[in-house]
Amino acid sequence: MNIIQIFKQFPTQESCIKHLELARWKGDPICPYCDSTNTNPLVKEMRHHCNGCRKSFSVTVGTIFHDTKVPLQKWFLLIALMLNAKKGLSACQAARDIEVRRPTVWSMMHRIRKSMVDNGELLNGIVEMDETYVGGKPRKGNKKDDDDNTPSQRGRGTKKIPVVGMVERGGKVKTEKATKDTLKSKDLNELIRKYINPSESVLITDEYKGYNKAASLLPHARINHSIEYVNGLIHTNTIESFWAIVKRGIVGQYHRVSAKHLDKYLDEFCYRYNSRNLDSSVLFGNTIANMLRP
Ligand SMILES: [Zn+2]
Known part of the structure; x- marks a missing residue:
């Protein structure tokens, strides 16, 4: 509409x-x-x-x-x-x-x-998983904090808010704001259990060590970004394109998103992405129906 x-x-x-x-x-x-x-x-x-x-x-x-x-x-x-x-x-x-x-x-x-909430269905098939750091107010302060923001950290270890994303290739995306600055295997495995159907999926991630224990839950392939970005089907380009949309949106439209509201903005971006193939009047109707749910 x-x-x-x-x-x-x-x-x-x-x-x-x-x-x-x-x-x-x-x-x-x-x-x-x-x-x-x-x-x-x-x-x-x-x-x-x-x-x-x-x-x-x-x-x-x-x-x-x-x-x-x-x-x-x-x-x-x-x-x-x-x-x-x-x-x-x-x-x-x-x-x-x-x-x-x-x-x-x-x-x-x-x-x-x-009303722009996820329907709770698990992801299936080829699922790419990655983390990014968005929004948040950069912490002012001592040199040590500044050092944490060096590009060699590739986002990890910075003071922005960590967000984990999982996307089914050709399907839906799910995100979750992390509660800690550093994501460990335990945290990432918990999200895999929460959002992905392990018996019908293959997980693809980069070489981040937080994914070292993912293979205990489901088949897991990794792309080593220091060597290559794509190796046949093994890449994380889908989730990275989604991050690009989120970041452009947050920087361009919302300027700075506080940690408190980040989940809601992420819900909005996921909702639009996940309904990209729906007819616009059907999507409008679904959204109204969600808003009427008491
Ligand atoms: Zn009555």
Whole structure:
């Protein structure tokens, strides 16, 4: 869905509510307070009255849209803009695009990101795994810290935030923000167990010593980047292209992402990557459905 399609399909608040009601209830309202289906429509603001608990409710109660003062059309526009923004969308840009104050847009975008979550399916087939370091405020300080940032460390050992990524070739990507500065075999093996189906996968990584024990879990091939970048099927180019998108997005659109919010930005980048082959109106519908989940 592009913004023209949003304007055409959802010209009014009423048309947006109708869409949400159909998506949430398939046309038969259910009271979000007592689950009763014995309800009557109220004319005022397209709300409903529950004959069970005698409360009134709208379709947005208990969802990500709950209590919003922003017209739903602007929400729909923002969702479409975020889904289409391959390199990410800054809150400043979005604020100009939908004419809403920047702090409001910032919190709307975070609410939308909550719906951009992974479905939990394990990765299969050829899976590339790699770590990178993104965002975060560089630590000021003594010379020792500066030394830690020397290029010879290739990112590892720097003070940025470590993120681990796994991508199924031709399939989905998963990322996780690491909780420690240095990633050891134990940490990386835990992520392999969490995200990859070991009986139907081959893992490909570089020579980082943190992967030394991966072969105890599943077949494991490595590419030695000091010698070559590709050896037939053995390479980590897919995950590295994903890191390039993330880094360009974070540097270009979000400038500096704090450790606290990094997971949410990563969810957004993964969600867009993982739905790259979906029809845009299906993706829009799925995202709305996620946002309506109480
Ligand atoms: Zn009720």
